Amino acid sequence: MSTLFRRLKEVTSPTIGLGCMNLSHGYGSQVPVAEAVRALDEAFDMGYRHFDTATLYGATANEKLVGQALAGKRDQLMLASKCGMAIDPELGKRVIDGRPETLKAQCEASLGRLGSDHVDLYYLHRMDPRVPIEESVGALGRLVDEGKIRGIGLSEVSAATLRRAVAERPIAAVQSEYSLWTRNPEIALIAACRELGTALVAFSPLGRGFLAGAIKDPESLEENDMRRGLPRFSAENYPHNLRLLERFTTVASELAVTPGQLALAWLKAQGDDVIPIPGTRSIVHMRENLAAETLVLDSATVARLNAMMTPDQVAGGRYSEAQQADVDTEQFPAND
Numbered sequence: 001m002s003t004l005f006r007r008l009k010e011v012t013s014p015t016i017g018l019g020c021m022n023l024s025h026g027y028g029s030q031v032p033v034a035e036a037v038r039a040l041d042e043a044f045d046m047g048y049r050h051f052d053t054a055t056l057y058g059a060t061a062n063e064k065l066v067g068q069a070l071a072g073k074r075d076q077l078m079l080a081s082k083c084g085m086a087i088d089p090e091l092g093k094r095v096i097d098g099r100p101e102t103l104k105a106q107c108e109a110s111l112g113r114l115g116s117d118h119v120d121l122y123y124l125h126r127m128d129p130r131v132p133i134e135e136s137v138g139a140l141g142r143l144v145d146e147g148k149i150r151g152i153g154l155s156e157v158s159a160a161t162l163r164r165a166v167a168e169r170p171i172a173a174v175q176s177e178y179s180l181w182t183r184n185p186e187i188a189l190i191a192a193c194r195e196l197g198t199a200l201v202a203f204s205p206l207g208r209g210f211l212a213g214a215i216k217d218p219e220s221l222e223e224n225d226m227r228r229g230l231p232r233f234s235a236e237n238y239p240h241n242l243r244l245l246e247r248f249t250t251v252a253s254e255l256a257v258t259p260g261q262l263a264l265a266w267l268k269a270q271g272d273d274v275i276p277i278p279g280t281r282s283i284v285h286m287r288e289n290l291a292a293e294t295l296v297l298d299s300a301t302v303a304r305l306n307a308m309m310t311p312d313q314v315a316g317g318r319y320s321e322a323q324q325a326d327v328d329t330e331q332f333p334a335n336d
Contacts, residue, residue: 002197002198002199003121003150003170004078004120004201005199008050010078011078013050013078014047014290014293015276016268016275016278017078017080018279019277019278020057020066020279021279022281023039023040023058023062024036024061025056025057025058026057026225027221027227028222028224028225029222033065036281037065037069039283040070044069044076046286048290049077051066051080052081053066053081053114055083056085056086059087064113067114067116068115079121080119080123081114081122084098084106084126084127085097086106096126096128096326099135099136099139103140107122107149111148117147118147118148118149119148119150120149121152121173122140122153123154123155123173124155126155126326126328127156127328133165137168140152141168151170151172153172153173154173156177156327156329157174157189159330162192162193166196170197172199174198174199175202175203176189177202177203177318178203178204179202179205180211180248180308180309181207181211184318185202187330189329189330190271190274193273199273200273202267202274202275203279205276205277207263208227208233211245211259212260212285213259218238230323231319232314232315241314241315244308244309244314245259258288260285261289261291261292261295264289265295265296266305268292268295269297317331
């Protein structure tokens, strides 16, 4: 059993976790600290036990926030964070650095911010092309030996990279974007994870808000919202993608569930080893997402959804060309 599954079982966690990034990073202005702490408190009270953060998010602000909000509850949590990508305070931009000494230093700093002597799952946020994956994973393995992390994760990697990593140390989980309109893990990664006993943690399972029907016009997003730079949200591609969403929301209406709940149920139907971690700033949406835990789709509905938003139907790539250069994942040809 993967370290991740063992810990989720220990803390009686739902299969749906909480991505904490949105509170501090990526989707516009940071949520005020008091409001964000209240949201995380509510998330714990409503049943979330798997909380996911990273050194990068909010230039370390998100880890501080999670540490503050979850103080006194550490033994009841499955806590995940990430290293290998951070905001350089001097350059003011993100830097990918997978050198062993960097990963060790970032881990120790993360533990201080999180107020914990260990992290249950620690991901290499991005593979550093200048550092062999074996060296980065070896460094994380030494952190396991020291008791500072319990399990090693990788993020945004290919099946081939996962196989190389597993030859060095067991990999508890791979985090990859996976949703009805982003099916890249189906190219090769899911099969490799299952062969190697590695969980697949699905980030952006609601398609960065798209599948929840929350974004009618990307121009309404804040200027510093990362989605403005993603090809699928461009003025050229988004109207086409919105038309694809209509069939999906029709199914949700027929089942008397929200589109977001349907998106999460579809992911859960892909296998017990696929663990969604939707992120949101809204307590109402946190509760709505967690309610999808008990939603089970019949095979006919799953097949119906499978035929929607297939890679050949969606307009635009998952990332821009520059963003794609920073990840190691397999990709479908973009339909621009």
